[in-house]
Each structure stands twice: as structure tokens, then as C-alpha cells.
Amino acid sequence: MIRRKKPPTISHVAQQAKVSIATVSRVLNGTTPVDDKTAKRVRAAINKLNFVPRHAARVLAGKRTHTIGLLLPEISGAFFQPMLKGIEAGAHDAGYDLLIHSTQIHDPSHRPLGEHNTDGLLVFTNSLDDQELARWHRIKFPVVLLHQTPPDSLNIPVITIENKNGAAMLINHLIEIHGKRRIVFLRGPEGHEDSVWRARGYREALEIHKIKFDHSLIASGGFDDEEAFITIQQMLTNGIDFDAVFAGDDDAAIGAIRALRMAGRVIPGDVAVVGFDDIPFARYLSPALTTVRAPIEEVGREAVRQLARLMNGEQAEALTLMRTELVIRESCGCAPASTISNPLQDELISSTRR
Amino acid sequence: MIRRKKPPTISHVAQQAKVSIATVSRVLNGTTPVDDKTAKRVRAAINKLNFVPRHAARVLAGKRTHTIGLLLPEISGAFFQPMLKGIEAGAHDAGYDLLIHSTQIHDPSHRPLGEHNTDGLLVFTNSLDDQELARWHRIKFPVVLLHQTPPDSLNIPVITIENKNGAAMLINHLIEIHGKRRIVFLRGPEGHEDSVWRARGYREALEIHKIKFDHSLIASGGFDDEEAFITIQQMLTNGIDFDAVFAGDDDAAIGAIRALRMAGRVIPGDVAVVGFDDIPFARYLSPALTTVRAPIEEVGREAVRQLARLMNGEQAEALTLMRTELVIRESCGCAPASTISNPLQDELISSTRR
DNA sequence: TACAATCATGAAAGCGCTTTCATAAAAACA
DNA sequence: TGTTTTTATGAAAGCGCTTTCATGATTGTA
Structure with missing residues (x-):
């Protein structure tokens, strides 16, 4: 195992800035107004300690992972480069991180991506069995399909081309x-x-x-x-x-x-x-x-756009056919x-x- | 916001199987021997409730994220497809998820990838300033460079080609x-x-x-x-x-x-x-x-291999030159x-x- | 000057796991 | 049968954050 100095946590910052962790959290997220002076102090402390909030803790405390998942059968062929580029760009624009999983080895018991570590999923054709798709649909987990219509006419948005x-x-x-x-x-x-x-x-x-x-x-x-x-x-x-x-x-x-x-x-x-x-x-x-x-790249972008709507609780287009x-x-x-x-x-x- | 039924947690499983959450965790991770009968009960409960452990909670409680990050300048050109393929495959083999970030817009204050959400990082040439690299080196965070020698002769492993x-x-x-x-x-x-x-x-x-x-x-x-x-x-x-x-x-x-x-x-x-x-x-x-x-794809695979060694606390090759x-x-x-x-x-x- | 309304901040309760420590039950030994 | 060792399991303490609720300080109103 690696031994490295423990990274600073929010309470270190709080101590340094002489405020409570709640206040630090507030300036971090801008959820509640904080007095200018204290905010400045907190920001100084953050910089001084080189503090970066731990992702896992945020996710656990809050509700969202700020991550979207992409499920692919495999990364090969000239086709995927523009598609990935579009998806990456779209995710970036929407403020999400991108977790990629190519399911060459399909092990249904080990679910690498899902509601436990992403806020929503992009699923490319051929990368998943219908059962899992149905499960996600049942629990209303945001999913958008790429180049694949949903099974059993489930109401899952699709982006594909003409x-x-x-x-x-x-x-x-x-x-x-x-x-x-x-x-x-x-x-x-x-x-x-x-x-x-x-x-x-x-x-x-x-x-x-x-x-x-x-x-x-x-x-x-x-x-x-x-x-x-x-x-x-x-x-x-x-x-x-x-x-x-x-x-x-x-x-x-x-x-x-x-x-x-x-x-x-x-x-x-x-x-x-x-x-x-x-x-x-x-x-x-x-x-x-x-x-x-x-318009492969555009398909990727649009897919993220629709997924973002879903993740915000809005309706998404049932079918987007790109010309x-x-x-x-x-x-x-x-x-x-x-x-x-x-x-x-x-x-x-x-x-x-x- | 989306309203969906709360997913089952480890304590639901524990209740269902009439054991403590500790025991559930044990059969989940195989860390400590558990009686066969109880283990079976627990597994049944997991299946019945369709339980998937929440990634964030595991990461927070344990120490590792089981995720490696990839930092790219942009996904374009025919070059990236084999490289990505190799990296994805390597990550899969080593049991890691892959988080990809292309840093088209370089915002140094918002660090998308780092020690807070990955166990290690693959950094492609041109995607990062030396300062951040030096910081990671200082805190001994596992990093492997692709097609780029480290600045200031820091001791960071490199994979590149002849x-x-x-x-x-x-x-x-x-x-x-x-x-x-x-x-x-x-x-x-x-x-x-x-x-x-x-x-x-x-x-x-x-x-x-x-x-x-x-x-x-x-x-x-x-x-x-x-x-x-x-x-x-x-x-x-x-x-x-x-x-x-x-x-x-x-x-x-x-x-x-x-x-x-x-x-x-x-x-x-x-x-x-x-x-x-x-x-x-x-x-x-x-x-x-x-x-x-x-051998672009092989570069990707090898990079993950070296990174895995680093993440396990072993030494990695300082320089791997692919033929x-x-x-x-x-x-x-x-x-x-x-x-x-x-x-x-x-x-x-x-x-x-x- | 007295009281209500507003604002900034802190204390503390989780979020869902892993892991240590303690204990009861079972096995081993004499 | 009594005592010790081993094994299976539970209770509980965090991990590092967000968020609710309460409180004290500040401002506004009459």
C-alpha cells in the first residue's frame, strides 16, 4: 500500500479560517449567502491548504454524482472517435464527468455502471441486455439510448440517425x-x-x-x-x-x-x-x-443534452432522428x-x- | 428533481437476511470468513432486493476509488481510437473503471480529476501544466505520463514510443x-x-x-x-x-x-x-x-499496467519505450x-x- | 428605545458503507 | 465435565461532506 500524507479535509479548512465546516461548505457550493469577509478568509484557507473536496463524500452527502456513464460494446472502428468526441464535449458543457465502460466481457453480476455511481447513462446499441434496461426504467433512472430503440416499447429516449x-x-x-x-x-x-x-x-x-x-x-x-x-x-x-x-x-x-x-x-x-x-x-x-x-459527433452531443434534461427531471424527446x-x-x-x-x-x- | 423509490441499502439487506450490516459487508467483500449458511442467506437477500452497493459510500469508508483517470487534450485524430481502446482494455483487465477528461477548456481551479476521485492518473502530453504534475508527485499520487517526459526530471513513469x-x-x-x-x-x-x-x-x-x-x-x-x-x-x-x-x-x-x-x-x-x-x-x-x-494500443495497455504497479505501491519503470x-x-x-x-x-x- | 424581521453562522444529524473491537457460541483439549 | 482456544457475528466508530435547525447578531420600524 501507498503511504502518503493525508490530504486536507473540510475541517482543516474550517479550522484554518476559524469558521465551522458548514460555512466552508457554503462558500464551496454557494448555496447560502456568506459574509464577504468570511468568504474571503475561507477561500484563502482553501488555497493555502490546497484543498480539493473529496468527491465520494460529496456524493454520499448530497444526492448527485455529477457523472454520466457511457456503455459501449467496444471501442473500435473509425465510428467511435467522433461519437466519443461529441459525448465528451457534451458532458463537459453540461458540467458532468464521463465514465466510460466497454462491455467486451459481459458479466451481468458485476454492474460497473448504474444508479450507484452515475446520475445517468448513455447506452450504445448492443451493449446491454433488455432486462437491465427495464430495471432502470422501472426505477426511473435516466437513460438515453444511442442507435437503438428500447425493448418492449419502454419509454426510453433514443438518439439515432436516418x-x-x-x-x-x-x-x-x-x-x-x-x-x-x-x-x-x-x-x-x-x-x-x-x-x-x-x-x-x-x-x-x-x-x-x-x-x-x-x-x-x-x-x-x-x-x-x-x-x-x-x-x-x-x-x-x-x-x-x-x-x-x-x-x-x-x-x-x-x-x-x-x-x-x-x-x-x-x-x-x-x-x-x-x-x-x-x-x-x-x-x-x-x-x-x-x-x-x-452526423456522428452531433449524435453524441445531442444524446448528452437529452440525458441532461432527464437528469433535471424534465421530459426528453422520445426519438431524435438526426438527418x-x-x-x-x-x-x-x-x-x-x-x-x-x-x-x-x-x-x-x-x-x-x- | 427526480423522485424515485429509494434504492436498497446494506441495512435493508441486513434486515432481510437477519444479520448485521457488518456481516453483509463481509460477504460482499470476502474480507472475513462467514458461515456458509449465513452467507447464502445474505446472498439471497442481495438478489431479492436487487442490491448494488453505493460506490460513493464504499469509497468514503474504504480508501480506494477503483477508478483511474485519463487526461487528454482533446479526442480527435485517428490516433486516439487505438490508444483509448488499449487503455480501456487495460483498465478493465486491472479491475478499474475509467474516467475520461479532455481538457479543452483548461480551468485550473476546477480540477476534474485527481486524488479526490481516482486512484491514479494517465496524463497525455499537452494536457496539463507542470505545476499540477509536481504537486501530485509531491503527495506521491500515482501518475503515468503518455508521450511526455516529466518536467524538472521528476521521477514520474513515462510510456512513449521510439x-x-x-x-x-x-x-x-x-x-x-x-x-x-x-x-x-x-x-x-x-x-x-x-x-x-x-x-x-x-x-x-x-x-x-x-x-x-x-x-x-x-x-x-x-x-x-x-x-x-x-x-x-x-x-x-x-x-x-x-x-x-x-x-x-x-x-x-x-x-x-x-x-x-x-x-x-x-x-x-x-x-x-x-x-x-x-x-x-x-x-x-x-x-x-x-x-x-x-504500437499505439499497446502503449495504452502498458501505461495502465505501470499505473497499476504504482497504485499497488510497487516501483514502475521510469521509462518504457515502445518499439x-x-x-x-x-x-x-x-x-x-x-x-x-x-x-x-x-x-x-x-x-x-x- | 423597544420589538420584529432579517441575516450570518454554528451544532449536529445523517448519507451508506468498512473496519475494529468485543462477545457469544462452538470446538478442542485435558 | 471444566477450561481454553477458535470462530462467527454484532455494536459502533468513523470516512468527509451537505443540509436542516437553532441561535445570536444586525438591521429596520414605530
Whole structure:
């Protein structure tokens, strides 16, 4: 064990300033007016002793932890950087600390985050079982979901993006502008809701254009570079015929492109490839990736904003759908450049069931 | 404020199990043997009441928070994803929670992280003033630095990578294999130590080959795509003559390439461009980026490992230098593929002054 | 000048745990 | 069977704060 000098406590400060601990607490929190002179004395004492209130004691005495928790399945893929950035910034703005837990090893008995150490929780898709979610809902513990609708139609706020619409825009473009008919769709990880909605967008776009849905064109890309690579290689080996790939997300698009190249296919000449998310690198791929821009960072910020409302006892939006926009670049077969946004949508569409 | 049913406390459990709270605490922590039958009763009560100990109370009563803090300047750039992943995983393995704070707004009076709410701290370069660091050192609070040597030669453990060597390998390659003589170096952000060491590697490599150092070839890239883009554009406008660019890091390399392309230069034909870090996308750029692989995720893991030793009262390595390796791809002018590691180094070089 | 109203401050009661110390019950020994 | 050792458990004292309640000092009003 470490032996270090005991840090000063509030009573040391009180002694030094010749006041009671109650008064120190008051100048610390500004809860009750304190005479200017005494306040000055107290502040001097705090500085002199280099006093920092112990977090645990405050939390225990008061009611709030001033901390929000973030539950993630894992930190990987280019997707998480902007999301984390947005959440961190949002937490900072709202005056909360951020406790992060990635639940790679899901041990239900050891609950790392919850009402005992946070004031509220941000839960990313796939990181938790519905039962725990239901429990929190029951005890009215503030929770906001990211990219995941609540189970059993519990009334838990959700922030997500226009996945279906985005995917449909992409597929429409592929069909209408480039005359593609056999478009592969690479699913995301099991249970990942973004993937489900993107699949729906895909199917709807096909239906509109009277293209028959073909099961053999659907496979798993895992929203992951490596997995997509392997999957596309297999499809190629199996002689499946296709003229375009909607990779599920940008990471998977990268893997798909790699596999296609390795097999000698030209992109977009032989096969068009499109992604989803518009990660920062999408534009630097060659050919530059046609994709859908998801306002990932803004999702994070907005999620914290909604959570803050919940934590203040206010109502939060049941559903916040962030707008996505088509980003046409080269990998679909278009000539370089230009960003086309979707004119049918508003900046933020809330409380509307998809 | 939110009104929710009060969560069960240890005394509710005690009542339910017909034991004292001391006994409940004992089965909770396994500190003292408890009779099997009673233990079973207690566990049943815990389950029935859905009891989770309140973190704040444990911390206040015991001495440890079971939390480590991470101090970052900001979460941006492709660099942070693997680093965070490594740190999160390391913390998880060591049984600690992770509290993240990015100090974009540096308010010295409000100390978000410290001895009052964590057992130890990971501090990334550029995120803190030396004074605070010195204070922690004085009170023997466990701190490990990432990519930054301690000020005033305080004895604080450091984890970083072989920056100088990596940069030198890169420049040597450019000179020896590709005959480059006028190599631009793009510095990182002010005060970023990685940048300082890379600059030294750059200069040493020049010296070895008797190439005179030219001030006009040094400029700021900020380890940032956009900043590098602007800088290179300016150098081009100013008519500065160069045949290669060492961009400081991979993000900056991307910006540099973009600026060069826009000016009609061919890469690597007219100008070779190399980066540093080997972020996941480096290989997918075109031309594929020649760079130095930094084991970023492993740095994060190792940092937590060292911090854990400190927190357990053990000694930690004063300096852990993680090995870097040259990754030759196309942007330097080489033909595709092949990874050349540096045979002069061991897996991990520790406690050796650079 | 007398009394009420206002204000600044202190005393003390928790918040929910861990841990020490004491004690009753059980086991071991003679 | 009586005495000592061991084991399981409870009572109670904090840990360092916030907050309520009471009180003495100050100001205002007539």
C-alpha cells in the first residue's frame, strides 16, 4: 500500500479560517449567502491548504454524482472517435464527468455502471441486455439510448440517425443513375440496429424500382474491414454475380474494395461500392467513397443534452432522428465531387416514428 | 428533481437476511470468513432486493476509488481510437473503471480529476501544466505520463514510443533509397513531445548523410489533416523547393497529399510523402502511405499496467519505450508491399535514456 | 428605545458503507 | 465435565461532506 500524507479535509479548512465546516461548505457550493469577509478568509484557507473536496463524500452527502456513464460494446472502428468526441464535449458543457465502460466481457453480476455511481447513462446499441434496461426504467433512472430503440416499447429516449432513408438514397442512386440491378448488402453485427434499418432502406429502394430481392446478395460485413474483406472474397469464390456493393458502413466498404481489387475487379467500372457514415477518411480512398454522411459527433452531443434534461427531471424527446445526407463521390461511378443533401428533411426530425 | 423509490441499502439487506450490516459487508467483500449458511442467506437477500452497493459510500469508508483517470487534450485524430481502446482494455483487465477528461477548456481551479476521485492518473502530453504534475508527485499520487517526459526530471513513469529512431529510419530511407535531399518536415502541435523527438530523428538522419539542415523546410502541420493542407499550399505558393515531405504524422500526411495533388504534383513521382503512426487507413490511401508503425494500443495497455504497479505501491519503470517499425508502402516511391522491422531493437526497450 | 424581521453562522444529524473491537457460541483439549 | 482456544457475528466508530435547525447578531420600524 501507498503511504502518503493525508490530504486536507473540510475541517482543516474550517479550522484554518476559524469558521465551522458548514460555512466552508457554503462558500464551496454557494448555496447560502456568506459574509464577504468570511468568504474571503475561507477561500484563502482553501488555497493555502490546497484543498480539493473529496468527491465520494460529496456524493454520499448530497444526492448527485455529477457523472454520466457511457456503455459501449467496444471501442473500435473509425465510428467511435467522433461519437466519443461529441459525448465528451457534451458532458463537459453540461458540467458532468464521463465514465466510460466497454462491455467486451459481459458479466451481468458485476454492474460497473448504474444508479450507484452515475446520475445517468448513455447506452450504445448492443451493449446491454433488455432486462437491465427495464430495471432502470422501472426505477426511473435516466437513460438515453444511442442507435437503438428500447425493448418492449419502454419509454426510453433514443438518439439515432436516418438510417433507412440514407440507405434508400444510396440504393436509389445506384439504380437510377448507374443502372445497377444486383446490389450486394453487407449486414452489420448481429443485433446492431443501424444495420436493420439500413437493410429496410435497401429493400424499399429495390421495391420502388421493382427489383426482386435476392437473398444470395445479402451477407455479413460486421461493420468491419476484415470481415467484409473475407465475405466478399467468399462471394467471389462462390461465383455470385453482382454489379454493386452497399457495404453497410465505410469500414466494411474498405474491406470490400480490397477484396474486389485483389480479385482484379475495377471499381467502380466493374463493381460500384458505397458505404455509410462518411468517416473522415472516406474522401481519401481511391476511388473516393460514395457514402451517406451521418452526423456522428452531433449524435453524441445531442444524446448528452437529452440525458441532461432527464437528469433535471424534465421530459426528453422520445426519438431524435438526426438527418443524413447523400455524399456522392467516385466509388459509385460518378465523376469527382459534389455533396447532395436530401431536401425532404429538416435539420432534426423528432418524435416521429419511422 | 427526480423522485424515485429509494434504492436498497446494506441495512435493508441486513434486515432481510437477519444479520448485521457488518456481516453483509463481509460477504460482499470476502474480507472475513462467514458461515456458509449465513452467507447464502445474505446472498439471497442481495438478489431479492436487487442490491448494488453505493460506490460513493464504499469509497468514503474504504480508501480506494477503483477508478483511474485519463487526461487528454482533446479526442480527435485517428490516433486516439487505438490508444483509448488499449487503455480501456487495460483498465478493465486491472479491475478499474475509467474516467475520461479532455481538457479543452483548461480551468485550473476546477480540477476534474485527481486524488479526490481516482486512484491514479494517465496524463497525455499537452494536457496539463507542470505545476499540477509536481504537486501530485509531491503527495506521491500515482501518475503515468503518455508521450511526455516529466518536467524538472521528476521521477514520474513515462510510456512513449521510439519517435526519434522511427523518424530517422524514415528519413534514411528517403535519402538512401530514393535520393531525396530536400525533405520538408511538418511539426506537430506546440509542446507535443512526439513532434520534438521526430524532429531530432529528422535532423540526425540529415547529419549522417551530410545534408545541410534548411530552416525553410520546417513548418507546422499540427498532426492535423487540415493544418497540413494549408501549410503545404503555402509552401507551394511561396515557391519553396522540395522533393519529399515527412508530414509529422499520418493525419498530416493526408492533408499534405491533398494539397500536393491539388497543385498538380504527382506522388510519389514529383514528391514523396511519408507519415508516422500507421493508422489503420494508412494502407488504403493511394498511394499507400509509407510510415512508421507505432504500437499505439499497446502503449495504452502498458501505461495502465505501470499505473497499476504504482497504485499497488510497487516501483514502475521510469521509462518504457515502445518499439516502432518502418512500414514501406508506395508513397515514398517504392513498389507495393513489405514490412521491414528494425532489427536493432528489442520488443521493448526500458529504462534507457534516449 | 423597544420589538420584529432579517441575516450570518454554528451544532449536529445523517448519507451508506468498512473496519475494529468485543462477545457469544462452538470446538478442542485435558 | 471444566477450561481454553477458535470462530462467527454484532455494536459502533468513523470516512468527509451537505443540509436542516437553532441561535445570536444586525438591521429596520414605530
